[in-house]
């Protein structure tokens with residue numbers, strides 16, 4: 001006999017046996033030994049968190065028998081009986097609050113088991129859970145709530161930590177969903193340590209649950225604000241990128257040096273003696289620069305940006321009353337010709353929101369060059385449009401500058417730091 005649960009006698013004083021149990025003869029867990037309560041014990045293959053009832057006793061659902069899977073789930077349920085309080089306030093008008101409390105309480109149950117050398121080795125990833133996780137990795141999660149709560153409840157199991165690490169790295173879903181999910185996991189991982197007895201320590205579950213609740217509510221409020229803004233429709237235009245700066249692009253993979261064995265640049269002997277090349281140690285920066293080309297802003301020379309940062313993507317946008325166009329002006333070391341006319345698309349803002357959504361999906365670092373005056377359809381500058389854009393900057397990790405040259409100064413500094 002290797003575990004606590006398997007040593008418990010199987011005949012409870014007030015046990016009611018189910019028909020299935022009689023048929024299979026598998027041993028059920030015995031929660032009544034822990035609290036003396038009146039328990040209904042049901043054989044259930046996946047288990048379902050119990051024990052948070054109004055008084056002693058209740059219904060425990062867990063797989064019967066003493067196979068390793070069954071014991072693991074029985075232990076989890078029995079741990080609830082030992083440390084989760086009775087009569088947890090359950091407000092049926094706020095089911096979300098109750099779900100959060102249950103998920104966070106599972107983290108504490110896992111801590112309790114780990115302290116006793118019984119960490120659940122494998123998080124039970126059922127079909128529904130797997131679908132939630134797959135959707136997130138594939139980028140189709142639109143609401144982070146269910147994902148976050150399930151991920152939280154597997155934290156503290158051995159394999160669960162790995163699964164959550166992998167989810168933490170995924171970033172295909174919308175930026176606001178990713179931000180909220182990551183923040184939630186960080187909150188749980190940074191939770192304070194236990195200081196009280198396990199039972200009174202339930203206060204820690206309540207504190208963490210209310211932090212998660214705030215986070216999810218904030219996400220809901222911001223989503224609602226975003227959906228209320230009446231942006232114009234946006235299309236993307238890709239003019240021919242006929243100017244090439246390939247020579248410079250190639251040169252930047254190497255750094256000129258006066259010390260080396262292969263002279264690659266002999267003409268430099270006559271200038272600065274830097275005839276050798278070493279491979280650049282720092283990563284080539286791949287910035288994306290989005291230019292607000294509305295009437296208030298004037299377009300800089302795109303070729304100047306590309307010459308210095310050949311991997312940069314540069315786009316501009318502007319609109320008329322109901323909608324506008326985002327133009328790709330440079331990409332992969334090529335840019336529009338010197339005679340390209342970018343002024344024919346209207347001088348209004350109107351599509352700042354969709355343009356920033358586009359920017360958020362491009363390679364980082366991401367810069368938005370704008371005076372920050374944003375408008376909805378009919379070039380209507382509103383407070384909610386401004387707030388929606390502020391949220392997009394935060395979740396999309398976008399830096400705003402008023403002038404291109406400010407972004408270039410920042411880019412130079414960050415490429416030297418690499």
Ligand SMILES: [Zn+2]
Pocket residue numbers: 048049050076080105106109
């Ligand atoms: Zn549980």
